[in-house]
Structure formats: structure tokens, C-alpha cells
Amino acid sequence: MSFAAAMRYRFMKDLGAPALMAARRAMRKKRPSRPDPLFGPPLKSLARLKEIMMRHYFLARYAPGAHPVAWVTSGAPVELLRVFGFYTFYPENHGAMCGAAHMAPELCQAAEDHGYSQDLCSYARCDLGHYFTGKSPAGQLPKPDLLFASNNICQTVTYWFKALAHYYDIPLILFDTPFNFDQITESDLRYMAGQLEEMITPLQRISGVKFDQAKFLASLELGRATSETWGQVLQTMRHRPSPLTIFDTFFHMAPVVSLRGLPVAYDYYQTLLEELRDRVARGIGAVKLERKRLMWDNIAMWYKVRDFSNLFAEHGMNFVVATYTNAWAETIQYLDPDDPFRSLAKTYSLVILNNNLDHRLSLMERLIADYQVDGLVIHSARSCKPYSVGQYDLKRLLMERLAIPSVVIEADITDSRAYSEEQTRTRLEAFFEALED
């Protein structure tokens, strides 16, 4: 780490970032918002969320040299990295940003021009496209010193991150989490906990910081509290009308994914939770006319979030739960400070995508009951095989068991070239009719 880089980072943190935020606030004040006919008043917390994420991406530019920088997968146990002072960056979050900013086709094309198939995960193609072109809606991304991945969400990240390790010529640490085909075994737990303990040596070497057990426990506690509060945020959506839509949560989940284990994420969800509880108490719904309540399965279609939000709201329908957003809250109860490595292993290995389909079916049945769901929208995402393979069976079984109408949309998470507006509209119209029957 260099002194000059550390001073520059400090300057930007203390002066640059606050100045940027102040300028943004001043600009926002000039644009008064008008009441929306479909939606309730915007959340006050949204402005804070934007500031947090903007600040995170802004400071990321100055992190190299001041902090060790790690690029991390969304399901990796980042709490361990916090102990060593890593500045963490999430390529999946960046991929979502590329999708929302409609930049994904261009970046994916750049990766394809370098030989990557169009049938590969588009988060990965966006990221590789950024590597080849330097383009990003976030401006400049911090060059990594370390790649930190876990295959608890997919094997794709191991292939993708090893490509990054090759291009950047930096170490890759993998947290290998055996798929839970039946039930987790003692051998699985020993293997995973052993890997976590073994990571300490390379993390110390890369960061130049010694492992500190007290800091680790504090980081775990902060991560636990953040995920738990995120779970409480989601639970407010059990109320009728729901104070949030799932499209809101697709954005509000950014801190629990990218800033887990840091005070800023925990503080943010405390603020958000307070505002949502107030809305619940006052009966303010995110969608003004919430006639039907829906569940979303799979990652968002980032380029269609606004369109879908309007389309469903026009029909008096609100998405009140998603298997996707729930993933950062569902296993946090396993975390035990008295047994940190084993419990961390359990917490991260039992997440939805590392679990068999029967587990997912049970989870969906529970969520449908808890959130009083009337219908299900299944996004069959070309990018995400572990989320998508099995969806046809889940759809059939939920219909058989709970008589829940559902629709499958064949599309992609960021690459809008894989999306057909006409086909989707036709399917959705049939779904809307089925829901009204």
C-alpha cells in the first residue's frame, strides 16, 4: 500500500465524497417530484441508498494502493475479508448496473468479440466486456488485488473468476461449497470450515494485515445483524398493502450484497425498516391499488425493471416476495459466534442455489403462504442455469399443490437481446386473465 494513495483516498473520503453528495442533493432539490397515479409516495430512504452506492463506487476508484481490493461474488463469506481491510467490489452488482443502464448488450458483444459465447452468463460477459473495453456505467472500476469467489450460487463464478485471475494475473481464493443434494454432512462442514481457516494465511499475505479474532467476530455480528434487518425489511411486505414492491427491493438489496459486514449497510436497513414500519402503520402501499400479490422467481431482468413495475401496477398487481432477494436473509440464523468457521460455512452453503429443488419448493410454498401470494412469475434466465433448471417442475408442482397460477418468461438478466417483448406480452396477458378468473 502506498502513502500517496492512502492520502488521496483519505482526501476523497473526507472531502471529495461529501462534496459530491452535497452537489447531488442540491441538484435533486431543483426537481420537485409529482404524485404518481400508480405508486405511493417515494421512500425517503431511496435518496440515502443512492448516496451510499454512489459513494461506494466513487471511493472504489481511489481504493487501489490505499486498501487491498477484492472482487467478490455475491455469495462469498465477505465477513472474513473485512478483518483484513479489503475494499470489496461485486462484479455481479456491476453487471446488474450495466443491465439497468442498458449497456449490457454493448459490453456482452465486446466479450463475444473476444471469443466468449453469447450463451454464457451475461453478468460474466458484462464484466469481461468491461475488461476488454474499459467501459462501465460506473466510470472506472478498481483494479483488484484478489478474487474471492464461492460456488454456492453457481459453478459459473468459478469459471468466470478464473478467467479474471488469468487476465489480471492475481490470486483467486475459492470457497468451495459442496452442493446439498440430500443433506449437509459432517464431512462437508469440516471441509468448508477448514477452507475458511486456511484462507487466513493468504489473506494476511495479500493484505499485509494480521488476522484478529475479535475483529472477525465483530464483522460476523455486523453481517448477521445486517442480514437479519434485511429479512425484517422484506417481512414488512407481508402486510396488505405492501409498503414495497419487489422492484424496489431489487435496488434496496445492494447494501446487503455489496456492503455486508460494514456499519453503513446495517445503519441503512435500520433507517429503511423504520420508514417501512411507519408506512405499514399508516396503511401506505407501494402500489396504490394492490389487488393481487405476486411472487418473483430468479434474478431480476435489470433492463425491464421500470417497465415491469409500471405494467404490473397498472393491473393492480404487486410483487411482494422473491426467492432472489430472500437469499441474503434466509440462512443467517445458522451463524453462531461460538463456532464461527463452521457456522459461517453452514450459513453460506445452505443458501437457495446450493440446495436441492425440494428445498426450494418448500421455501416457495412457505413464502406463498406467508406473503399471501396469488400468482407467480418465473423468469427463466438464460444466464443462470442453477436458478433456471428445475423451474418447469416447480411451476407444475406449485400449480398441483397450491393451485397457484404462474407464467414463465424466457429472457435474460442483463442481455436484452435475449428478450422478446411480443412473446412476453402474450404470455403475460394470458397470465393476467388467469389471475382474474
Added chain:
Amino acid sequence: MTRKEYLQHQKTQRHRRVVGVLPALFPREILWAADAVPAEVWDPPLAVSRAGAHLQPYICSVVRQSLELILSGGADLVDALLFPHTCDSIQNMASVVHDYCGLDTPCLFFYHPKAPYTQHSRVYYRDQLQALLERLQELFGPAEPGALTAAVEMGQRMYRRLGEMYARRAGGNLGLGNEEFYRVLRRGEYLHPEDFIAELDQVLGRPAPAAAPPGPAVILSGVVPNPPGLLSQLDRLGVAVAHDDLLMGSRRIPSRLPAEGDPLDRLTESYFSLPPCSTRSNSLARRAAYLGQLVEQTGAAGVIFLIVKFCEPEYFDLPNLVEELKARGVPSLVLDTETNQPYDGRMATRVEAFIEMIG
């Protein structure tokens, strides 16, 4: 005898169990020790119809056709199904079959650790071997004393012969055309090792050919040597496949075969000596170095990549491997195909043009 007849014979006449195995890496010896014959399913010649109700069109044909086979009665013959953890699609397909296809056939799952490896990977792999052995014993009854050691030694005899077959082919001393070579190799996907070793001995006992094929030599990389039309075209063009980096081929032949010790330790040692593979997530540097080494050792003039469409592990490694070969001055050709796709004129023309270029 067809594959099906052979497996039925094993059951009725030899009183062995048959275990259907999905691709790719699994400990054959553990199954043999349980007196079971693994019947591997890579590319059954079936059109997908029933499987389409479970799997999206963007899932690879290996997975879609395997499920088709299972759903169309292919599982009736087998006493269990084994799903190694090869990729996301096979992982979830295993769950679909186990949880939702209404089969009575027991489904087993085998997880092998992914690279980069740590000191815990070996311990875990050994645990997985032990767990699979115990599960098979629960299903099929206890193994004979010494059965595992015997199976490990049988496996080593098989690998030595396979190694010799590959080495003699690389040196132009085998006397098998490309099509025949892979026909022999692929019989190992379902033959009991005693029978397979006998066939390998027969092949190795043949006299060496008088002359090497006149055309340039190539390396095949990818999943399976498919479509078979490619192999016969290479034979016609006088091109020898000098070696391969195929998932069903040399990527499953270990370089270390420990002579003694605990049988599970010996299998573990062998597993970690396998050539680098996308499905084990080995680094690109290792894969590129391995491929480069095969080219160098055999004097191959080019590499043909046989990629199964939608195969993520292979797709991700491909651009770097092509690039590294290019940097070494080795031309390559990528054929992106479905496993049951006919070998059409367009593909044949591309192969012909590639052979002309490197010849």
C-alpha cells in the same frame, strides 16, 4: 452384443448390478468394488421430447438427451443412478430426477472438490469415496473382503493399457484409425473392466502399421468425440488424431497410479493427478500449458475443439486456449455442435479447409 444386451447379460448371468452414470468424473473402482458395472450416459441417440417438459432449450444436449433416456425407460435397466457434480446443469438435473421424476431408482450424488485446491480438498475427496462406498453397500449389500483393493488394481491395469494405447497412437504405432480408436475407447463406458482390459490387450497386441497416415496430425479437445462423422472424415483425409484433451478421453486418465497403500488413499492420489479440466475448475494457465505440451510432444499441426453447445465450463476456457495456441503458432478450429447433430456438409467443408491449411 449391443450395450443394452451386454448390461442385461451382466445382470442376469454375472449377477452384477448396473449403475447409470452421468458425465464425467467418478470413481469407477468404488462401483466395481460393490460388484456394479457403471454404464455411462454421454450422448444417447434420442430426440428430445419428454425432457423438454423439464429442461429449457438452452441446456446442453448431453443433459437433455440423458434426461430423455432416463424418462423413456432407460433407467429401467439400472439399479441406481449416479450424478457426479460436473456442472450446474447436471447438478440441477440430478435434483429434478431425484425429486420430481417419480422414479423408484435410487439416485446417488458424487461431489468432487473444485480447484484451486487446498490441503482440505484431498481429505474431503477421500471422505466422498468412503461415503459412496458405504451408500452402495447399503443398497447392494456388503462388498467382498479385498474387493476394493482388487478394484483399484484392476483400474490401474486399465489405465496403464489406456496410457499405452494413447502413447502408441501418438507415436504412430497403434494401427487403429481415429474412428476405431474412439469406438474401442468408448466401449469402456459400459464394459466391466475385465472385459474392457481384454479388448485393450487385443488392440495392443496388433502389429504396428507399416506407415503413418500421410496427413498432418491433430489434437482433439472438448467433451466427446462427436459427431462421429468427423472421425471418419479425418480417417479419409489421412489425418491422425495424435492425442486428445477430451473430457471422456484422456482427461480421465491419471498420471499417478500408486502401487501400494490404503485403496482410498491410492484413488485419491490418482484423482489429483488427472490432467487439468474445465469441470474441475483448473486454472487456464495449467490447461493451456497441458494442451501446448500435447501439441509439442506429438508434433500435432493443429487443434480441433469439439464443443457441445451450451457447455459452460468449456465455453469459458475456450477463448484463452485458442489465444494461447495462437501465440504458440498453433492453428485451431472450433466446432460448436449438439451431440446428436448430423455431420453436415458445412462442417465437413470447414474441417477440410482447416486440414488443408495445416497440411
